[in-house]
Amino acid sequence: MSTSDAVRAMLNVCGKKQIDLASAFGMSKQSMANKFAHDRWSAKDLTSAALFCGCSVVIHCPDGSQIVVKG
Numbered sequence: 001m002s003t004s005d006a007v008r009a010m011l012n013v014c015g016k017k018q019i020d021l022a023s024a025f026g027m028s029k030q031s032m033a034n035k036f037a038h039d040r041w042s043a044k045d046l047t048s049a050a051l052f053c054g055c056s057v058v059i060h061c062p063d064g065s066q067i068v069v070k071g
Contacts, residue, residue, distance in 0.1 A: 004037075010053040011053060018033065021052060
């Protein structure tokens, strides 16, 4: 699953649309569409999108520990 697919899934779960996320990011609809199309997401972008949807980004380590990435 690409990062764009993961963000689409988060938006679907929280009942929001790409245009809503674009507004929250202060971006145009076209700029957000390009971000999705080219799968250009920084860690900060991904964390911000997760927070927008009421989700979180978690890194699962081999030893079973988890690291929660905060915005």
